[in-house]
Amino acid sequence: MNGNDRNTLIYRFVITLLVILAINFFLPRMMPGDPFSTLSSDIEGEDVIIMTEEQRQYFIHYYGMDLPLHEQFFLYLANMAKGDFGQSIYYKLPVTRVILLHLPWTILIVLSATAMSTIIGIIIGTISARNRKKGSDRFMMAGLIAFAEIPSFLLGIILLLIFSVQFRLFPLAGAITPFAHYTSLLDQVWDIAHHAFLPIITLSLAQLTGVYLLTRNTLITVSTKDYIRTAVAKGIGEKTVWTRHALRNALLPVVTRTGFMIGLMMGGAVLVETVFSYPGIGLTLRSAVVNRDYALIQGILLIVAVAILLCNLVVDRVYRQLDPRVTE
């Protein structure tokens, strides 16, 4: 990559980021209501504070929301430039802190789910491709496609009902046991894994069919290529042909897909985290939206958008490493 290309790439990123910032700013404000006119809370058992008009005006002024919209926007941009994400109205904490508190949980389940669905998807995709048109292939295809049609939140609820409610194998909510005192690090890790298991499974299952189908179909296409015939002719054995020659080539699109999926799953985590009351960034976003917590919505959306951008960048890099045909 020469300097010119690098500059173009940076310009593109800056422009994309500006567009995202603008959308992040205006979109929440286009929703009806404001942070101080919430009349009821969706969260049960929470005290609902009904403010007087006077109090409301005071807060609006306090948070600078009585300024003209464009001034607010430029102020917001200026603060962003300084790395100041603002103050969460609901949590009464800096947005950065709120995000830092919840982001790790999301990253944990998203990355685990990605790794899990990708590895399992590739394995069963390969098995399916090698047994193409045989019973096992048809069965897996039909089963997984049907499975993919179940929405992830529904799947989550079903899993929750079966494994947590019925068999009491997994906790119903949360990321850790509240007020727990861990005796060892292993104990802590186990607790976290125990809580994260069902969300990870739900997210993985939602991704699995995509990876499986892509692996299977790419492998089938690749297996008809001339270089596979060359490899067979070399007498290197069926296993080597499939792994070193076929799979190595078939994985290229799978890698691309996986990279993009990480970013998209950050957004998709909202539903799954809600179902499992998992305190990740998705659940936080939901409450921020309900409470019209503008600064927090902006912050989370920005993090998600940046994550997607970063993933694209990483995929690009990784692909260059895997496929020598992509020009440097």
Added chain:
Amino acid sequence: MILLAVNDLKCQYHTDGHTVNAVDGVSFNIEPGEILGIVGESGSGKTTIAISIMRLLADSASVSGTVFFDGTDLALLPETELDKIRWKEIAIVFQNSLEVLNPVMTIADQVIEPMIRHGMVSVNEARARCADLFLLVGLDEAWMDVYPHQLSGGMRQRALLAMALACNPRLLILDEVTSALDAFTRKEIRDLLVDLQKTRGYSMIVISHDITFVSSLASRLLVLYAGRVVEAGLTRDILNGPRHPYTRGLVHATPDIFIYKDLWGIPGDSPVGDRHKGCPFNSRCTQSIDICRKNPPLLQPCGESREIACHRGGIAMLLKAEDLRFSYQLPDGKALHAVNGVNIEVYEGEVLSIVGQTGSGKSTLAHILAGIINPDKGSVRFMNGNVQGGTMGDHFKGVQIVFQDPFSSTSNRFTVLDAVREPLDINRIGSPEERLNMAREALELVRLPSTGMFLKKYCGELSGGQRQRVALARAVVMQPKLLIADEITSALDVSTAANVMRLLKGLQNRRGFAMISISHDLTLTLKIADRIAVLNDGKIVETGNAHDVMLTPSDEYTKRLVGSRIGLCCHEHTNGEHDFLRDESQHYPGDANV
């Protein structure tokens, strides 16, 4: 001892409900150290043979027949056993394409892979051996660690060759190795292969549509058409005297062999797909008979180490003249032996040129062959009938002649339509309507207008070129099997002559009739002739393939003829032109007024 024995190999591809017979009963043997060539046009099943030997066909293809390698039937081996033979014993240089090498592995990795797998070398030695192979095929070591897409076509071909040689196989299959190469590289690869065969004693199967390349390597040839072997034999025999009409077409369409001739391919396309009932070449053959449409011919021995699959036993003889003699009485009572003991044979679909200077007896011979004049002695037989009596011109599929001078061969007072229709009228062929249609078709064939205005024109109004075409149409309308063209361009200017000659050759090629072209113009003759017979003083002094006669004339007279005609333009020596002029004034005084 036989290294590879392929017996009755049949391969079918099944796609969307229909079946393609890619290979249809092919058998051949290869001895150790032998180079066998397989030629045929694209789609003839060459590559399928190659990959089915190594059992590389897709699952959707079905294969039958046996392939014995060193006494083992490869079809019965389980995959694991087969893998021990693949590349170690039999390696293949695949047809060059970007897809044939793994795009995400370096060249060296791909060359080394089979070496290590087959236990040829240890991992540490592999790179050194790979470098040796690179050196052997003339590829710089620097290219070892690049990816296939970074190589040029020629380099990739060398890399493929290096890969095939990695395990020192006993049998090397080369599939279209030169199709993507320029002439220099092609020759280098050829020399390398010859060298490898000599030093390492590989057996090879060289598969290509490039008959020149295959012939330069292989001692034996199989000619493949639509998945069947149509002719097999020693390379030099097949090149010098192709016996199957298809082989002849292939050889004649090869510019490296017929360097002077214009390029004319075999008309039509090879049958694709469905099982053909009769001979697969039937639709393009010039000598097809009833049985050719019903049963496929079997490959049968004919002569020493030669096999041919043709119901007619190969290219059939059309006309045979034996010991023809004709003399003119001169006023002083002496006899001029214009034709003095001529033996001549004309085969189906070929162009035989009879060349000689003016007064050598060409036209007299032409008239005898057409049955217009009777010889004093000897006989002319045309498809088992006697030509004498002029009965060969009165029906379809007979003999027709076109004369030198169009102004006297067609009447000035005939309209174009009358002139073309006349032979049909005289011989009472068809209804008046049919005759009109046939005449129109004939005019279209010779690229003349076939509509009202032109049909009503009198022949006297036409130009020389047009009139010669009318004369041609007159002959073509009778759908001859043999057309005798007697100096038909000598009365025309250069450009018109060129047009008429190309038209005639095109017609001959498309309609598949045989032709005797009589000319004193050697250069023009070489553009169309398959064979040349040189006539001097009423005798045929030399006959042979056009290129042989041209390049290596054996008779003194032919040498002079060749020298006089071609010398003018080719000699760049200071005195070349003068030589020619002097020669001509000495030897050919008569030529000046032709």
